[in-house]
Amino acid sequence: MKEQSLDSLPGISTxxxxxxxxxxxxxxxxxxxxxxxxxxxGGGLLVLGGIVLLTVGLxxxxxxxxxxxxxxxxxxxxxxxxxxxxxxGLRWNNPFLTKKKVSQRVRNFExxxxxxxxxxxxxxxxAAVIVWQVVDASEAVYNVDDYESFVHIQxxxxxxxxxxxxxxxxxxxxxxxxxxxxxxISQHLKDELAERLANAGVQVLDARISHLAYAxxxxxxxxxxxxxxxxxAARQRxxxxxxxxxxxxxxxxxxxxxxxxxxxxxxxxxxNLLTVLCSDRGTQPVVNAGSLY
Numbered sequence: 001m002k003e004q005s006l007d008s009l010p011g012i013s014t015x016x017x018x019x020x021x022x023x024x025x026x027x028x029x030x031x032x033x034x035x036x037x038x039x040x041x042g043g044g045l046l047v048l049g050g051i052v053l054l055t056v057g058l059x060x061x062x063x064x065x066x067x068x069x070x071x072x073x074x075x076x077x078x079x080x081x082x083x084x085x086x087x088x089g090l091r092w093n094n095p096f097l098t099k100k101k102v103s104q105r106v107r108n109f110e111x112x113x114x115x116x117x118x119x120x121x122x123x124x125x126x127a128a129v130i131v132w133q134v135v136d137a138s139e140a141v142y143n144v145d146d147y148e149s150f151v152h153i154q155x156x157x158x159x160x161x162x163x164x165x166x167x168x169x170x171x172x173x174x175x176x177x178x179x180x181x182x183x184x185i186s187q188h189l190k191d192e193l194a195e196r197l198a199n200a201g202v203q204v205l206d207a208r209i210s211h212l213a214y215a216x217x218x219x220x221x222x223x224x225x226x227x228x229x230x231x232x233a234a235r236q237r238x239x240x241x242x243x244x245x246x247x248x249x250x251x252x253x254x255x256x257x258x259x260x261x262x263x264x265x266x267x268x269x270x271x272n273l274l275t276v277l278c279s280d281r282g283t284q285p286v287v288n289a290g291s292l293y
Contacts, residue, residue, distance in 0.1 A: 003138040003201075006075055006083025011064050011090025018060040025053030063095035070105045072137035084137050102137040102147075110210055111156050118178065119167045123215035126163050126178070128189060130155045131206040132197070139201030147200050155207075158192040168214065178212055185209060246270050 028050030035046065066089070067073050073085045075097045085091055093099070108131040118124050132151055134140045140147040163178065166185065170177035176184055190207040197204060250269070 001081065001139050001142045003136045004081075004083045006085050006093070008085045008087060008091040008093050011066075011092050014060065014092040015064060015090065018057045018064075021053050021057030021060065025050040025055075025057060028053060059095060060092075063092045063097075065091060065093075065099050067091055067101070068103075070103065072102050072104055072134075074100045074102060074137050074141045076100075081138060081142060100141055102134055102140055104134045104137065106131060106133045106205065108132070108206075109152065109155075111152075111159060113211055114156060114160060114163070115215060116160050116163045118163055119165060122168060123217070124163065124168055124178075125211065125213050125215055126159060126209060127211035128155070128159050129206075129208050129210045130193065130204065132193075133203050133205060134201055135203045136201030139199065144200045147202065150200050151197060151202055154196045155193060158189060158196055162189050162192055168212075178209070182209065 028046045032044070032046035032050065065073060067085060067087060069088050071086075071088075073091070075082045075085060075093060077094070077097050082097060085093070108129060110129045111127050113125045113127045115123060115125055130151070134147065144150040162185070165188075166176055166178050168178050170180050178185055186206075186208045189209075190204050193204040193207055
């Protein structure tokens with residue numbers, strides 16, 4: 001099913017023509033009454049002509065319909081698709097045609113919070129905002145039973161499928177995750193929706209995650225895990241920095257010739273410096289008031 005454009009007549013001029021026909025019919029009936037009262041013949045023909053004119057005027061007026069901006073009217077004749085009218089304003093087509101109007105405005109909705117298992121099996125809560133628009137009114141009407149319900153259900157289905165394809169957090173370098181790669185995840189969701197909704201005449205303009213969290217039953221455990229990962233990462237940076245500072249201190253002492261240290265004294269100095277630099281609390285210095293050894 002592909003959309004076909006259908007021409008329509010301007011509704012204002014058609015409405016005026018229908019009104020003129022009905023006025024002429026009413027005038028003919030009044031004239032018939034006057035002739036009948038005056039005893040002049042010909043009243044029957046005027047009655048017949050008035051009824052015909054009124055009938056034609058009413059029939060023509062039944063073909064009028066309104067098309068709003070960003071709206072399409074899908075027309076069918078006894079169940080057969082005839083075409084789509086997109087001209088705005090009052091339009092006219094054959095009164096026997098069935099007209100179904102479809103909004104082509106940009107619409108959006110937020111899915112409910114879905115509880116799914118991410119790639120590693122942890123239960124999470126996820127929701128998304130979908131921005132969509134009907135671009136083919138005939139497909140929206142005839143290819144699916146209810147295109148709005150179809151969009152909502154397929155959006156939630158695509159969101160579930162996407163959520164199971166990625167972990168919540170990235171545990172390896174370069175790994176895509178739901179929390180850290182919002183643009184890539186949104187593009188994946190948009191492509192998934194575009195494929196599912198293509199036959200319904202719907203175009204997906206944007207799709208973004210609006211809510212993402214661990215399920216309540218594991219939220220506390222995952223928070224502790226994230227805190228532990230943060231502490232480990234911080235410690236790694238502290239140790240790397242401390243080792244660099246110790247290397248720089250030993251190199252400066254050796255280059256200046258201010259103090260010659262044997263291997264044992266170097267090891268003791270390295271241990272003291274690392275203790276001071278890597279400790280998460282203030283250290284208490286011990287002053288050596290004796291000789292060098």
